[in-house]
Amino acid sequence: MKDLKNLIFFENLLLEANNELVQKAQSEGKVCACYTCENTPEVLLNLDGCFSARLRAPRTGSLDISTYYMTSFLCEYSRALLERAIEGGYNFADCIITPDGCSMMNRCIENMELLKAVGKGKDKFFFEYMEIPMKADDNGLNLYVLQCKNHILKPLNETFGIDTSDAAIRKAVKEHNHICELIRAIGDYRKEENPRITGYEFNVITLATYVAPKYLIVDKLEETLEELKTRQPDDTNRFRARVMVVGSEVDDTDFVKLIEDSGAYVCADRFCYGSLPGRNPIILNDEEDALTQICRQYMMRGECPRFMNTDKMDHRRVYVDELAKEYKADGIIYEQMKFCDPWAYEKMMGSQILRNKYGYPVLAVDRPYSIGTSGQMQTRVQAFVESIEIKKIQRGEANG
Amino acid sequence: MALFLHVLKIIAIVIVALFALTFTVYIFNLDMKLTAAIEPWLLKHYDKIDRDQHL
């Protein structure tokens, strides 16, 4: 396949947290609101005058200092963020807004605050911690709305003078939805039998939408979608199986690359930082205020294992099944970042239930934050691909 | 009266004997030594029970 014209542009955005578009937006006087968890309604950080950047720690090396502060038992994502903060890598942030999504992320940000690792030279810098619901119900919705008002809208308005009116929120939703629709349209090409976009390329593009100001990449996304309309896939499909990746935070594109290099096409991305459901558009009506509607949709669509009511828990597996069917996955890879408690449980539950109840071949793996070219992981994925092939042969599907 | 004293004596002997017995068990930790001997047998029994292991 011919290379995508903007792929290198998108890849370059992922090389640094403080990427060139973040710098450009800040030079235009915009406020950079950083966040760490998918349960923070991203769209509220993209009101006029500010933009969101989800924190990553690309090219993470040693975690020595953060390991001293948080021990080796905390997940590497939280440690990598703290390490990068201590190195001064997040001083571009104008504020950090985080929910107590999980204990580890909470401790990571608290360490940043206590060590004064972020906000150097920024007089108005602030940290905000949110309580977000653990169940999807009316009570949870009331909490979500109140927390967004108190910990996102109010501080943004009072500190930076951001317009947080209903009209401003609706405008942000409109822009947000445009990005989501573009990502959805690009991602839909993954449903093709011989897809014209690889899982890696899609992963890079999606990730870029989380870490760069959206208004500065929208043209590149539109261009890429246009390009894809006429892009010709290779005559022969180099992949031997289609897999869906489900699990915890993945902001390392090498992980999807490794899977694809091992022979499995990543046809769907149901992980934190992925597009499903992270890039579902937010549908607003005119009867109810926008904030309540946003919170409701974040709460209802959230697939984070911290949601604890039975309906939500069951829905996590139902949703994976629905996506697997929609994207024609042959198998499912459940991944969990090492030391992530919520996903340790969900990986066990999901992999057992999807295998035993729904009949999918499932591979369950845990992984470090930066996978690099892990030989162990390659071997496991290759063996999984082979097992899927054998099952296909046994069912008489292979070779016509 | 003699009968009463006799009964009283028997009761006293029983109480003293019971005390001696239970106190010996208590001070030499014989109760725990016995249950420690029973435990391996019980564990083997649990291993034999058919269980519907699943999530």
Place this chain on the structure above:
Amino acid sequence: MAKQIGADRFGDFYIEGSRVRKRREWRGFVDTMYDYSRWLKIMMTLGKFVMKPRNVKAMFRYRWMANYLAVPMMVDRHTQGLRGEYLRICHEEQDLVIDDVAKLLDSLFRGDRRIGNDKKFSDKVVLVDENEMTAVMMGFPTLKVLSRETPSTYVSVLLNQRAACHYIDVAQEFGLAGDVCPMPEAEAGVSIDDDAPILGACAIQCNTTCDGSLLGNGVISQRLEHEDGIPVFQLAAPLRHREDDVQEYAAQEIRNAIAFVEKHTGVKWDWKAYFECAKRVNYATKCRQEWLEMNRTPYPQVFGSNLALYTETNYMAICGRVPAFEKADRKITKLARQAYAKKKMAAKEYRHRAIVWGVQSHYYMDFLVWLLNCWGIVPLTDMLSMVSTKEIAEVDTPENREQAIYDMAWLTENMIMRNRTHGGYKVLLDELWEFVEMFNADMVILWEHMSCKALDGMHGLFEEKAREKGIPLVWVSHDLFDPRIISRQGVRDQINSFMRTVMQEEPIDPSLEILPDDQSW
């Protein structure tokens, strides 16, 4: 064999490779007779329990029941070296907990579909988590509030250090990562292993102490809801419990939980019963505060593992619902006052005054007794005992009925452990140093429960603060329910090396430094 405190070499009681100790302690005539009489009482409690055929049947059905063979030994471990009032306080607490657990077991097996199968009884049962504040059940006096996890895992590990290993292995065989907290892991293992009694009209789970606990409940509710047909309400207590803007949410969760119980049991909330319980909660708080007040002086009376274990039971699992605990509170306070007036000490020498912080090793709950006997370190109080001291509304008025909802929410948010592990760094990090000052402590024993992410996440800052304050801080690592990761001797070694190398001290009882208790219960 001596009447005097500290005259024995306690290490001599252990037998290499054995589950049990050589013999019980001679504490002088009066104290030995007292201890003997309490042992008889425990034997009678156990005897009464096994008289019922259904309990014997359960003994042969549930693997975790084997741990109850070790009940008297658990008491012995906690009474080591104690004399006079201290011995009596310890028995007051331990014996009541044993009695309460025996009743819990009896009730569980009565309603259990596999054992007693008393349907009528089961319909009055509401299941709760092991680590759950039962405040929400204070107004349901006619319902039975039972926890399956308390006897199967929590108490089991207190009795037998290896009690949870089998269930941890089962959960890991099903693909659960080995680095999660072994407590919810073992609880999930019990459910997977088909080893939990099945009963109840409904269940209330709670996002108790950590992410692991919350997710472990998800495993348990799979069977409960989807197979056993027992509806489950997940009570979500806010994590940032010190913030004003979460209290209304917390209160509404309580209202919803009450409505759920009413719906599934057909029993109406009883305000009279609630306020009766509230009075007892306040009384327990008052007593606990008085004990802690004494612990600030040179003559602490109610401290160590007894304080922790009793507070955990009384504050959280009982929460004013059982009058017997009020009686025990009164007796303990009376004994403590007596001993305090006589300036009594629990060991022959007090060298250091320590605050014990973090989550203690469950398989070595009597470690604090060892700390005192071996090194003369007085564990003045511990993190699990530093719970809410807020007085709740106890008079039945229309305003107080509304306030009561917020009080129950507050208690639920501030259940043991989660009141420190959640709610931001202030409650975990900053308040520790406030307590150090308040209790005139000269040392901090910091349990590092290695799979407790909320605690691990503050590791470096604890150290930095300790250096800044000039307070010796000893890390004691363990894995809560799994002695295979760090053994009891491994736990002791961390103190031994610190005391010898950093503090340059010799033990008070050198026979306790290395103990052959690897195979012990």
